[in-house]
Amino acid sequence: MEKKAGINTVETAAKYVFTVCAVIAILAVCSITFYMIAKGTPAFASVGVPELLFGTEWKPTAEDAKYGILYIILSSIAGTGVSVLLGVPIALLTAVFLTEVSNKNLAAIVQPAIELLAAIPSVIYGLLGLMLLNPVMYRLEKLIFAASETHQFTGGSNMLSAILVLSVMILPTVVNVSASSIRAVSKDLRAASLALGASRIQTIFKVTIPAAKSGIMTGVVLGIGRALGEAMAINMVAGGAVNLPLPFNSVRFLTTQLVSEMGYAEGTHRQVLFAVGLVLYVFIMAVNLTLQKMRKGALDDES
Amino acid sequence: MKKNSGLKKKAVICAAALAMLGGLAGCGSSGAGAAASGDGKGASALSGKISLAGSTSMEKLCEAMSESFMEKYPDVTVTVEYTGSSSGIESLIQGSTDIGNASRNLKDGEKEKGAVENIVAIDGIAVITDKDNSVRDLTADQLKDIYTGVITNWSELGGADEAIVVIGREAASGTRGAFEELLEVEDSCKYAQELDSTGGVLAKTASTPGAIGYVSLDAVDDSVTSISLNCVSASEENIVSGDYQLSRPFVMATIGGIEEQNELVKTWFSYIESEEGQSVVSGVGLILPQ
Numbered sequence: 400m401e402k403k404a405g406i407n408t409v410e411t412a413a414k415y416v417f418t419v420c421a422v423i424a425i426l427a428v429c430s431i432t433f434y435m436i437a438k439g440t441p442a443f444a445s446v447g448v449p450e451l452l453f454g455t456e457w458k459p460t461a462e463d464a465k466y467g468i469l470y471i472i473l474s475s476i477a478g479t480g481v482s483v484l485l486g487v488p489i490a491l492l493t494a495v496f497l498t499e500v501s502n503k504n505l506a507a508i509v510q511p512a513i514e515l516l517a518a519i520p521s522v523i524y525g526l527l528g529l530m531l532l533n534p535v536m537y538r539l540e541k542l543i544f545a546a547s548e549t550h551q552f553t554g555g556s557n558m559l560s561a562i563l564v565l566s567v568m569i570l571p572t573v574v575n576v577s578a579s580s581i582r583a584v585s586k587d588l589r590a591a592s593l594a595l596g597a598s599r600i601q602t603i604f605k606v607t608i609p610a611a612k613s614g615i616m617t618g619v620v621l622g623i624g625r626a627l628g629e630a631m632a633i634n635m636v637a638g639g640a641v642n643l644p645l646p647f648n649s650v651r652f653l654t655t656q657l658v659s660e661m662g663y664a665e666g667t668h669r670q671v672l673f674a675v676g677l678v679l680y681v682f683i684m685a686v687n688l689t690l691q692k693m694r695k696g697a698l699d700d701e702s
Numbered sequence: 703m704k705k706n707s708g709l710k711k712k713a714v715i716c717a718a719a720l721a722m723l724g725g726l727a728g729c730g731s732s733g734a735g736a737a738a739s740g741d742g743k744g745a746s747a748l749s750g751k752i753s754l755a756g757s758t759s760m761e762k763l764c765e766a767m768s769e770s771f772m773e774k775y776p777d778v779t780v781t782v783e784y785t786g787s788s789s790g791i792e793s794l795i796q797g798s799t800d801i802g803n804a805s806r807n808l809k810d811g812e813k814e815k816g817a818v819e820n821i822v823a824i825d826g827i828a829v830i831t832d833k834d835n836s837v838r839d840l841t842a843d844q845l846k847d848i849y850t851g852v853i854t855n856w857s858e859l860g861g862a863d864e865a866i867v868v869i870g871r872e873a874a875s876g877t878r879g880a881f882e883e884l885l886e887v888e889d890s891c892k893y894a895q896e897l898d899s900t901g902g903v904l905a906k907t908a909s910t911p912g913a914i915g916y917v918s919l920d921a922v923d924d925s926v927t928s929i930s931l932n933c934v935s936a937s938e939e940n941i942v943s944g945d946y947q948l949s950r951p952f953v954m955a956t957i958g959g960i961e962e963q964n965e966l967v968k969t970w971f972s973y974i975e976s977e978e979g980q981s982v983v984s985g986v987g988l989i990l991p992q
Contacts, residue, residue: 459873461889552865553894554910639896659898663786663874
């Protein structure tokens with residue numbers, strides 16, 4: 400009898416501990432959301448929604464201050480989009496290689512290498528981009544724009560550098576998630592396909608990948624999230640001037656906008672930076688909600 | 703036991719009070735000897751915390767100054783946060799710091815809110831290029847044209863046929879504000895790169911062929927060439943004499959004048975003005991205000 404009571408106490412206590420832990424996470428999400436909305440919305444009122452979101456001039460310290468962040472939003476979208484377009488095919492084929500093509504010994508080398516890639520801090524990616532990529536970019540820039548009279552030379556710190564660094568950075572996320580979902584595809588499917596006379600490559604592209612589709616999409620969305628939220632590496636390679644996101648322009652992303660100006664900003668300028676944070680937050684939330692919806696859809700498909 | 707320690711405390715307090723009274727009486731009545739002993743006591747007995755916040759450009763100065771200050775007054779802790787000029791003055795006005803550091807003159811809005819400007823040093827802004835650049839001198843107008851995008855190639859300035867990569871600081875940086883204001887190119891600059899630190903500007907300028915940038919005079923090192931402006935080189939003598947155009951004050955702002963501050967802050971400022979403090983200022987490559 401006494402023993403049973405003891406167990407019951409442990410059970411109840413554990414239940415409360417778990418509940419408190421869960422509440423902490425919920426509280427964090429709610430307070431961040433509340434804080435971002437509370438801090439981010441005043442700028443929309445004081446600057447004006449169209450001026451802020453669709454203005455192209457960023458001159459926060461001018462006498463007649465301009466707070467247009469359209470180019471910054473476009474840079475974030477274009478940078479993330481193109482780096483995902485570049486990175487995902489490479490990542491997907493790597494995942495296929497790891498799970499379907501390579502022998503075990505090779506996979507035992509490649510798999511940890513990719514996991515290490517995920518563990519490298521973004522500032523290291525930035526540093527490598529700065530030291531290796533930017534000089535190459537500058538040489539390319541000089542070749543391409545040798546005859547141009549209007550192009551402003553950026554010294555290689557440009558959109559393209561940011562995109563290349565980002566596409567490498569999203570590789571591990573996409574590879575790992577895709578590989579595990581390809582591994583989860585039932586052996587029977589592959590066997591059936593091969594038995595019907597399909598070649599190995601046909602099986603991979605017509606059977607295995609379509610069957611692992613929802614897992615791969617999850618990896619892609621996680622990759623988008625990573626690229627969208629990256630700040631440090633981009634800050635080091637992208638140049639940081641507010642420009643239209645063309646490949647050889649110096650650009651600024653939503654994240655780097657916050658990183659580089661928050662320290663010194665005051666008044667409306669500071670408010671607008673919070674609004675930039677809110678825009679970024681909305682993007683990230685949209686990406687994650689898509690992810691959750693897709694997962695739910697995948698579950699429904701299976702059942 | 704408890705009672706005993708309480709008594710002890712009381713005794714200590716009484717002794718301290720008596721000592722203070724004695725010190726006061728001594729100061730009032732007799733001459734130099736007593737005053738000197740009083741000074742000595744002040745130096746060792748002074749304790750507490752002084753907080754500074756503001757300009758990142760003032761980091762070298764503040765680190766050196768607080769270090770030597772705390773050596774003389776070991777019981778005083780000086781904390782400095784490098785949050786940027788504007789946010790430093792902001793925290794001063796909000797009362798979360800004793801002293802607000804700004805690497806520029808205070809704005810009218812800041813003065814209206816009670817901030818008082820105490821200039822402790824003068825800093826020069828050096829214009830730098832990469833080592834391989836053959837151009838050594840620019841006129842102020844040429845520099846303006848470079849930063850506003852009128853001149854885009856060094857060959858237009860007698861240098862090699864190399865595109866000019868215009869490097870600057872992010873909006874709201876104290877250095878950028880000072881540079882643009884001193885050169886009268888506020889908000890019309892066309893930057894190829896906006897970097898968010900002095901070190902970043904130095905590193906990028908050094909590593910990019912054809913780059914031009916600006917940093918605090920004391921940050922200039924051997925990795926870059928400092929170029930002269932209107933044939934006046936960026937040197938201490940030229941800044942003190944007022945010949946060099948790109949210089950700015952380092953301000954340690956307080957709410958109300960120095961005489962209205964608490965004992966700690968007063969001591970801080972009198973330390974800066976002392977010989978020791980002044981040698982710290984010149985030791986970090988800054989210029990003493992006249």
